[in-house]
Amino acid sequence: MEIRLKTLTPLWTGGVDGTCDRLHETGIIGSLRWWYEVIVRGLGGMACHAVSDPRCPTKVKVGTSEKQVWCVACDLFGCTGWGRRFRLRFAEDGVQGYAQRDQRDQINVRPSGRNRGWYYGAGRLGNDPANPELRGQLIVLREDQGAVINQLTVPLALVAAWGGLGARTQHGFGVVRATVWEGSQQCAADLDRFLSYIEAKKAEHANAPNVSAAPRLDEFFFSRFRFALTGEWWKHVDGLRTGDGRLRAWVSKHSVPVAPAVKNQLRFGAFLPTVRSNRIENDLFGSLSPRQAAKIHVSSAYLLDDKTWEVRVWGWIPGSLQQREQVLNELHAALTKPPLWNQALGTTLSHVDYEWKEQGNPPRCQPPCLEPCTTTAEFLRRLL
Numbered sequence: 001m002e003i004r005l006k007t008l009t010p011l012w013t014g015g016v017d018g019t020c021d022r023l024h025e026t027g028i029i030g031s032l033r034w035w036y037e038v039i040v041r042g043l044g045g046m047a048c049h050a051v052s053d054p055r056c057p058t059k060v061k062v063g064t065s066e067k068q069v070w071c072v073a074c075d076l077f078g079c080t081g082w083g084r085r086f087r088l089r090f091a092e093d094g095v096q097g098y099a100q101r102d103q104r105d106q107i108n109v110r111p112s113g114r115n116r117g118w119y120y121g122a123g124r125l126g127n128d129p130a131n132p133e134l135r136g137q138l139i140v141l142r143e144d145q146g147a148v149i150n151q152l153t154v155p156l157a158l159v160a161a162w163g164g165l166g167a168r169t170q171h172g173f174g175v176v177r178a179t180v181w182e183g184s185q186q187c188a189a190d191l192d193r194f195l196s197y198i199e200a201k202k203a204e205h206a207n208a209p210n211v212s213a214a215p216r217l218d219e220f221f222f223s224r225f226r227f228a229l230t231g232e233w234w235k236h237v238d239g240l241r242t243g244d245g246r247l248r249a250w251v252s253k254h255s256v257p258v259a260p261a262v263k264n265q266l267r268f269g270a271f272l273p274t275v276r277s278n279r280i281e282n283d284l285f286g287s288l289s290p291r292q293a294a295k296i297h298v299s300s301a302y303l304l305d306d307k308t309w310e311v312r313v314w315g316w317i318p319g320s321l322q323q324r325e326q327v328l329n330e331l332h333a334a335l336t337k338p339p340l341w342n343q344a345l346g347t348t349l350s351h352v353d354y355e356w357k358e359q360g361n362p363p364r365c366q367p368p369c370l371e372p373c374t375t376t377a378e379f380l381r382r383l384l
């Protein structure tokens with residue numbers, strides 16, 4: 001099996017000394033696992049969580065003896081005493097978004113009002129500028145190759161359409177078109193088969209540890225925004241230093257790091273009054289101390305055709321958050337109207353072309369849903 005990642009924005013897979021020195025498969029596998037867990041939890045299955053206790057495996061009593069059990073995600077991706085069901089190997093490392101020499105050599109993006117700003121390493125893209133694909137091998141290690149591949153093609157299809165792959169997706173890295181191929185045939189993401197596999201595993205691993213407060217698909221929103229922009233529009237993006245040759249090199253590969261400008265408006269502007277008045281900025285946008293992962297992700301802008309640029313915004317707004325509905329309403333109102341984008345991108349848009357998806361058909365969805373999607377399985381089907 002061959003896996004192909006067409007990089008629409010640079011991909012970040014971690015590495016040594018704060019650079020993405022090569023393509024690290026572990027960074028891709030870790031991210032795939034994260035998405036898989038999100039889907040499994042959304043479907044009512046169990047998936048242990050990297051930042052919580054307990055982790056798999058756990059011991060359960062069966063009659064008079066003890067047996068080890070693990071969650072559906074560990075079953076596919078491995079845990080102590082149980083190996084991953086597949087192997088991933090990339091033959092090529094691609095090219096850097098710009099020629100980054102070392103850890104200190106980063107692009108500083110500092111939107112207005114910020115003292116420090118965001119720091120961007122180079123990330124990696126496919127070699128061929130016309131078709132920037134990174135090709136790797138996907139090897140299934142145990143029986144039933146097709147079933148295992150299908151467990152990976154479904155999360156890959158979700159990532160390709162709406163999310164991001166690898167690390168630092170909250171900074172805009174990792175927008176990829178990800179596909180799996182057997183010879184010249186693309187392996188389809190068969191959702192029905194995916195769902196029945198998970199149902200079977202749920203029964204088998206019913207005693208694995210349960211975690212609350214972990215990201216789950218039914219509590220996600222996904223959106224894509226499209227802009228007709230020409231020429232060197234990126235020179236007006238808030239916080240970009242246009243004289244920086246490294247930034248020019250990055251942009252010449254058809255993506256622009258706009259996440260700092262957009263997040264700066266969301267986090268510090270007047271667009272989300274509920275977030276500000278309840279002081280949940282760190283909770284939603286992340287913080288360094290105490291360390292907290294961002295729940296809202298903004299992609300870099302990437303070129304769809306010769307003049308259409310797209311930006312993704314997606315994230316997990318926990319069901320336990322009391323102000324969840326208000327936060328989503330304010331996010332939607334802010335992102336679907338021109339002022340936020342005009343301030344962030346330095347544009348003069350009078351209209352925002354967008355799509356928005358959530359489970360349960362709230363009026364925020366665009367295009368409006370014709371049929372109800374009350375279950376996560378149905379929601380997932382709409383997203384693929």
Ligand SMILES: [Zn+2]
Pocket residue numbers: 047048049055056070071072073074075079
């Ligand atoms: Zn587990």
